[in-house]
Every structure is written in structure tokens, then in C-alpha cells.
Amino acid sequence: MSELKEIIISSDKIHTDQYLVNMGPQHPSTHGVLRLLVQLEGEIVHHIQPHVGYIHSGIEKMCEAISYPQIIHLTDRMDYLSAHMNNEAVALCVENALQVEVPDRVKYIRTIMDELSRLASHQLWWCVMGMDLGALTTFFYGLRDREHILDIFEETCGARLTVNYNVPGGLMFDIHPNFQKRVKDFLKEFKKKLPEYDQLLSDNVIFRERTNNIGYLSLEDAISWGVTGPSGRGSGFSCDVRKHEPYSAYPLVQFQEKLDTKGDSFTRYKLRIDEMWESIRIIEQLIDNIPEGDYAVKMKGVIKLPEGEFYQRVETARGEFGVYIISDGKKNPYRVKFRSPGFSNLFALNKMAAGHKIADLVAIMSTLDLVIPDIDR
Amino acid sequence: MNAIFEYFGTIFKGVKTLLTGMKITGKYVFTPWKHVTQQYPENRETLKMFDRYRGEVIMPHNENNEHLCTGCGICELNCPNGSIEIISKMVVSEDGKKKRAIDQHIYHLGMCTFCNLCVKACPTGAIVMGQNFEHAVWDRSKLTKVLNQPGSKIAQGVKE
């Protein structure tokens, strides 16, 4: 009896110290193999240290041994949801280095494909975001709409995710005869579906409560951590490469860079929904005006870059993606470096989530739209 | 008093947004013909993949068991991950000249990333992408295939 008394008395004095919890590497809401070392005090998150490298595949090193067209097919596997943009970055980098001007047709098709990928990527992000917060319905609705885009890819490019559609100098194939019709049908349908996204999730009271004023990221932090894409633009950081350094057909189209300064989870969410509307607008401007012409310029059988350093950046669905190639004049590069948006965005997580509850950490992580192979590459 | 109004107002608004969402889900429950799900594998007979779908590398043969492959090895060079091995042999043609020909076109399906570079690079169009996607086998060694059929030879008039 006295022992029990002692325990009860001493339990009053139990020191609620901070403790460390591993979130991941197999946590379902990290959508991949990501480990966060979370320092907790009760339910409150104090500090987050992301640990990466669990699925590091050494793509940059592999690139040193293969030729430029072969590098493109590896970039599919980094940010698989933005495969077109990643492909395009390498293709543009090689074209700029060789000073090859691609036909207008190629530019138009590339831009349409980029925006379709962005739509598909944001759709997947939207449904996963709902799922992370416990709304499984959104998961099916998002995937349903994404399926139409994947069908378009499959018909024209031959694959759904790892498309490998861009080659240095143009495209792998011309567009499929059904392409324009399919895209227009999809847009018509999707413009009816997108308001449903708002009704299902954006206006939902539970969702609002869990995202409004949660996960604040200031403009200064966004810039100093290099947070790009919709996550950075939610904090007022104007970083859209499509606007600031236009490539392909982006100089020809009218669209807005969606910006907001509130910096919380809901803003980042809202910006992606707005971006989908902008993507639809861009595709609509281009789809009927694809100029006639070749779908690729003839390149040499073995592509050799001149000696030097080349850099090209593009806007993927997650932010700024950069390719940096150092060439020593051979058919394979001396060194390739990829600047992936996911990596920089992930490390700002500590700034956003510190001080919030651990359940909010999942919501905040969702708004960053992380793709793990993009981080680990 | 205001606090009470606000309290019930929030509840009312909350319920309303929930009902808005449920209206949409309800709409789909009662219009099931709009579903996009495919009944795979029941629909196997009618399932048709797109022409360009990249399922595997195949080498088409004509009715005389002839293919278009010269054994030049360009596909092997273009493959980023060594999925193709070309074993060529020397044959003596009818006019007495020695010529290179394909002995075995070995294709490792298990390593292939379906990038289409070999098909694009082949000068004679001897290999194409097939639409079959059901590649599951019990034994990994079954994924290594010889694309040129036994006893096949190169079709007449194919130039290197």
C-alpha cells in the first residue's frame, strides 16, 4: 500500500520533458520514405529535423555515365508527377548549349504538356491533401479526373507517368490525331468538376478550421529557405519561372502569377486551386493554335555539348527545377546537378510547423506537396 | 445573446458546408453509370491499350519467319541501362560475301525502363514497342527474352 502511495505522490512530480519521435520513414502521410525527427512537448511540435536519403538513387551520378538523350529518361523518375517539366528542363538545357532553335510546334506542344502535367499533379495533390485530413472521398474524385489526363499522355507519349516525351531538339513523336479533341473534351468536363473541389473540400468547415492560420511562413523565411512554387507564392514570394524567365510558349500566352501574402496552409491550398484555373486558361489559348511543322529538328546521332557550364530552370508543379550541366566536350556530361524544388521546400517545414500540434504537422506537410524521389533523387 | 447567436450560427454554417459536400457525393451515388472504373481483369478480352503504349520491346516477324534486324547493335548502344545485348555472327550470303547477322537479340525485360530510345534509334525499324503489360512471372530468369525467333532470318532487301 505504501508503495502505491509513493508512486502516486511521485507521479505528481513527473517531469514532462521534451521527447523525440520518429515520424516515418514508413508513415502513410509522408507519401514515401521520408523520416522526420520531431521534438515534442506533449502534443506541441518544437522542432523538426527532416532526414532524407532513404531512397536516394544516385541519378546525378548516373547521368555522368550516359548520353544526353538518356539523361532525360532518368529525370522522369525524380519528380514523377512533373515528368514533362523535368524532361523539358534537360532538353532545353541541351538545346541552349548547342544553340538549336526548336520549331514553334514543339514549343506549343511542350507548353500544353507542361500545363496538363501541372493539372494532373495538382489534382493528385488535392486528393491526397483531403485524404491526409481524413476525407477519403476527395481521393477518389481527384484520381477520377486525373485519369483523363493520364489517358491523354498514354495515347500521345506512350506512358502514363514516365513519359520521356521530350528529346533534345523536339519531341519523341508527333501528337496523336486524337490529342486536341481529347484535351478539349477533358477541359470542358474538368471546368465543371473543379468547382466541386471547392464545394467538397475548400469550403468544408473542418478543413477550414484545420488549415486557416496554421503553418505560417513569412516572406523572409520563404526567400531564405528557397521555397518556390505555390508554397513560396503563398507567402508573397513572386518566383514563377514561367513569368520571370519565360521559356517555350509561355511568352505568348496570357496568364496570371497567383500570389498571396497570408502564408498559411489554406493560402497555399487556395493558390494551387487557382493555378489549376490558370493552367486551363493557358491550354485553352494554345490548343487550337498549334502551328504546323516538324515535331523535332534533326540532331546528330551522338550529341556532344561544347565545353562549358549550362543552366536551365523551369517551373514544375512544385516550384523551380534547375538543371546544371558541366560539359567537357564529350558525349556524356562531366557533372550534372539538379536543383529540385521539393528539397528546399521540405526544409522550411520546421519554420512552418514549430509551435503547432502534431496533427497539424500532417496538414502542413500536405500543403508543401512533397514528392520524395524529387527530394532524394 | 450575441455569443449564443454566434455559437449556433457556426454550427449551422458547419452543417451547411457538410451538406454541400454530401450533395455532391450523393449525386454520384445515384448516377453510378458515370463511373470511370474498369473491371479488370474481367474485361481482358475487350481491353485495348493505346497504339503507342510502351509495354515491352518486341521484334515483329513476317509469315516467313523473317525480321528486319541486321545485328548492327545501335539499339544496344542507345539503351541507357544495358537491357539489350546483341550477339552477332558472320554468315556467308549467296554471292559468297561475308556478312554480319543477328545471332541472338537478348532483351532483359526486368531491367528495361520502357524509354523507347532503342526503338527510335533502330535504323531498320526492326524492333517496336508491344502493348502487352502483364509481365508477372514466377521466375526472374523468364524475363530475359530472345527477340529473334529460332530459325528466323533477315528479310530480303534490308540494308544496313
Ligand code: SF4
Ligand atoms: S534491332 Fe535494329 S538497332 Fe538493334 S541490332 Fe537490330 S537492326 Fe540494329
Ligand code: SF4
Ligand atoms: S526501351 Fe529503353 S530501357 Fe528498354 S530496351 Fe529499349 S532502350 Fe533499353
